[in-house]
Amino acid sequence: MGKKARKTSNSGKSGSLQWAVGIAVVLVALLIGAQWWSNRQDAGTITQAAAYYGQFPTQGTRIGSPDAPVHVEEYFDFQCPHCHTAAEQVVKRLLDSYVAEGKVQFTYRFFPILGPESVQAARAAYCAMEMDAFWPYQELLMSKKGTGNRGTYSRDNLIDYARQMGLDVAQFRACLDNDRSLQYVRQAYDQGVRMGLLGTPTFVVNGQIVNLTTWEDIFRVIDRALAAAAR
Amino acid sequence: MSSTGRSRPQPADAAARPRWPLGLLGLSLIGAAISAYLWRAKAGEMSLICGPVGDCATVNSSAFSEVLGVPVALLGTVMYASLAVVLLVEWRRPGTPLSQFGFALALAGALFSLYLTGVEAFVIRAYCVWCLTSWVLITIIAWTWGRALRRSAA
Numbered sequence: 001m002g003k004k005a006r007k008t009s010n011s012g013k014s015g016s017l018q019w020a021v022g023i024a025v026v027l028v029a030l031l032i033g034a035q036w037w038s039n040r041q042d043a044g045t046i047t048q049a050a051a052y053y054g055q056f057p058t059q060g061t062r063i064g065s066p067d068a069p070v071h072v073e074e075y076f077d078f079q080c081p082h083c084h085t086a087a088e089q090v091v092k093r094l095l096d097s098y099v100a101e102g103k104v105q106f107t108y109r110f111f112p113i114l115g116p117e118s119v120q121a122a123r124a125a126y127c128a129m130e131m132d133a134f135w136p137y138q139e140l141l142m143s144k145k146g147t148g149n150r151g152t153y154s155r156d157n158l159i160d161y162a163r164q165m166g167l168d169v170a171q172f173r174a175c176l177d178n179d180r181s182l183q184y185v186r187q188a189y190d191q192g193v194r195m196g197l198l199g200t201p202t203f204v205v206n207g208q209i210v211n212l213t214t215w216e217d218i219f220r221v222i223d224r225a226l227a228a229a230a231r
Numbered sequence: 232m233s234s235t236g237r238s239r240p241q242p243a244d245a246a247a248r249p250r251w252p253l254g255l256l257g258l259s260l261i262g263a264a265i266s267a268y269l270w271r272a273k274a275g276e277m278s279l280i281c282g283p284v285g286d287c288a289t290v291n292s293s294a295f296s297e298v299l300g301v302p303v304a305l306l307g308t309v310m311y312a313s314l315a316v317v318l319l320v321e322w323r324r325p326g327t328p329l330s331q332f333g334f335a336l337a338l339a340g341a342l343f344s345l346y347l348t349g350v351e352a353f354v355i356r357a358y359c360v361w362c363l364t365s366w367v368l369i370t371i372i373a374w375t376w377g378r379a380l381r382r383s384a385a
Contacts, residue, residue, distance in 0.1 A: 016328070019335075020334045021338060034299050154292075160294065
C-alpha cells in the first residue's frame with residue numbers, strides 16, 4: 001500500500017473515531033434529557049395531585065363529604081390493569097362531579113390479590129395514609145401502572161415515591177416495616193374475602209356489590225341510589 | 232482481498248491477536264454482573280448489600296435510577312453484555328467497524344456514569360459503591376478502547 005493510500009485509510013479511521021465520539025455524546029444527551037423529562041412528569045403529577053385532592057374533605061382512604069347520601073367503595077389492587085383504567089375513567093369522573101357536588105363519598109379498599117408487590121404497595125399506601133398523604137400517593141402509584149410483580153412497587157421504589165412527595169422517609173420506612181401496616185392490609189383483604197369478592201376492581205354502592213358490564217353501569221347504579229335517597 | 236474487491240477482516244492468528252480486547256472483555260463481564268445484581272435488587276428479587284460505604288439502596292431506588300421507566304441497571308446490563316460480544320469479535324477479527332460502535336457505546340456508558348456520579352454527589356447526596364465500581368470499570372474500558380483505536384488510526 002502506498003503512503004497516500006495509507007494516509008487516506010488512517011484519516012478514514014480517525015473520522016470514524018470522531019463519529020463514534022459524536023454518537024456517544026448524542027446518546028448520552030438523549031438519555032439525560034429523557035431522564036429529566038420523566039422526573040419532571042412525576043414532579044408534575046405530585047404537584048397537581050396535591051392541589052387536586054386538597055379541594056376535597058378526606059379521611060384516610062375516604063374522600064368526599066361524610067354526609068353524602070351515597071357511599072361508593074372500590075376494592076382494588078395497585079397491580080390490576082383494570083383498576084388503573086377505573087382510576088382514570090370512573091374515579092376521576094366520580095370525584096369531578098358526584099363527590100365535588102357533595103352527592104357521593106368514595107372509599108378505596110385494599111384488596112391485594114396479585115402478588116407480593118400488591119401487598120407491598122397497599123402497605124405503602126397505608127403508611128402514606130398515616131401521614132395524611134394517601135390520595136396524592138395513590139395517584140402517583142396508579143400513574144406507574146405496575147403489573148406482574150416486576151419491581152414497579154418494590155420496597156425501594158415505594159420509599160422513593162414517598163421521598164419524591166416530600167414525606168418523612170424515616171417515618172415512612174419504619175411504618176412499611178412495621179406489622180401494623182401488614183395487619184391493616186390483611187384485615188382489608190379478609191373483609192373482601194368475607195364479602196365473596198372474586199376480583200378487582202369491585203365497586204360497592206351503599207353496601208351492594210355492583211356487577212359491571214361497562215364502566216357506565218356504575219354511574220347508572222349511583223344515579224338510581226341518589227334518586228332513591230332523594231325520595 | 233476477496234473476489235468482490237473489498238478487503239474483509241480475517242480471523243487473526245493466535246499470536247497476532249491483540250490482548251486488550253480480552254482484558255476489557257473480563258471487565259465487561261464484571262460490569263454486567265454488577266449491573267444485573269443492581270437490576271434484580273431494584274426489582275425486589277435480591278437484597279442489596281452495600282457494605283460500609285455509601286447508601287446504594289437510596290441511589291438504586293432514586294428517581295435517577297430509571298430512564299422512562301427502564302431501570303438504569305438494566306441498561307447497564309445490556310450495555311456490558313453488548314460490549315462483551317463486540318470485544319470477543321474484536322479479539323477474533325481485529326479492526327471491524329463493530330469496534331467503533333463498541334467504543335461509542337462504552338464512551339456513552341462512561342459519560343452517562345459520570346453524570347450519574349455527579350447526581351449522586353450533588354442531587355441525591357448518597358453514594359452507591361456498586362455504581363462507583365461500574366463507573367471506574369466503564370471508564371477504563373472506554374479509555375483503553377479509545378487509545379487502541381487511536382493507535383490503529385495513527
